[in-house]
Amino acid sequence: MDNAQTLIAGVPVLTNEPLSNYTFTKTGGPADQLVFPETVQQVHDLVDYARVNHVPLTVIGNASNLIVRDGGIRGLVMILTHMHEITVAKNSVTAAAGARIIDTSDAAGAAGLSGLEFAAGIPGSVGGAVFMNAGAYGGEVKDCLASVEVISRSGELHTYTASDMHFAYRHSIVQETGEIVLSATFALKPGDAKAIRAVMDDLNARRRAKQPLEYPSCGSVFKRPVGHYVGPMIQKAGLQGHIIGGAQISMKHAGFIVNINHATATDYLDMIHYVQDHVYAKFGIHLEPEVRIIGEER
Structure with missing residues (x-):
């Protein structure tokens, strides 16, 4: 395996990298080229590189709800887990696509904001959770999503509202368009931080007992x-x-x-x-x- 550090659009590249190192199943073949962008600009530059050079581009969140076949993935694979900033505003939380939805739920709860408790044990990234309208214990992303920032495969930035996302059971419009989720903002309600934490702890205990x-x-x-x-x-x-x-x-x-x-x-x-x-x-x-x-x- 050759992991000599080269650069694409200024981003370090791992070559012929086994994706089994990253998937939650610990399975999967190699990516021809694997990159971990850290900024929206880097994502934009990598999208441009792939388009101009006719390189297939595959985007992965944190690979928790994913099976990569044993032959791996040709072209460029982008994993967004290095984009993980979470910010809390008055009654909302904004998280970059690579942030874990668990951490986003924790941040909301610690700030006394209710609405993301259902996600307290979901292992996926925010981008992946939006992509598939993740849900658990009676809640889904669509229930509390305010807006999503995406980039198209042609490099254009867009903001979608929840209604724009055409959410359905384990479905969103970006599954069809191929757009890449960059960040999401969740509209939440003020609550008691201790009570919110108690709900999250209960859901996590139920998850540990059953899964x-x-x-x-x-x-x-x-x-x-x-x-x-x-x-x-x-x-x-x-x-x-x-x-x-x-x-x-x-x-x-x-x-x-x-x-x-x-x-x-x-x-x-x-x-x-x-x-x-x-x-x-x-x-x-x-x-x-x-x-x-x-x-x-x-």
Whole structure:
């Protein structure tokens, strides 16, 4: 592996870098070129570089709800986790795309602002949370988002309101446009900081009790079909604990696939297809992945 430091648009580049070093599943092939921009200007310059030089550009948040196939990603991969500033105003919080939504929720709670409690245990970045309208425990990003700053693949900056984002279940318009989230502002309500913290602590305790946080995983793998819960369906299909390669359907929560023994992305994808086939055979319901799957086969 050659990680000699070169520069693209003034940003240091890692070459042929295994994305398994960054994904929450600890799987995934190499990125041809990997960059960590620290400013909006650097993002703009990298977008321009990719467009002018006809280089494929893939943007990743903190890779918590992501499977990168074992062949990796060609072209330029941009991870935004070095853009993590969070600022609190009177009744709002603004966070850069690479900030963790957990940290954003914590900052809001510490300032006595309510509305982001649901996100206290979501491991994704703010950009990723906006991208997929992340949610938990009855709350979603769409419920408290005020505005989003994005950059288009042609380098134009735009501000979207929540209504502009066309939010739906695990969906936003930037999934279709390819625009890159730079920051988000959340409109919140004044509350008691101790009471807010108590709610967040309770949600985190419930998460720890129910979810297999002790193993690498991409979180909840499948979207919830209307009128059904994924975990119980997988259990009733007799799949809980099933192992393919190093990947296992979690014994703690059947909606999770965990990396128990050096799993590959192919193990994960084979398990996803295995679950889909068996759940469809038993219930006639096709489970749609919630996890984002990108990259090339080996």
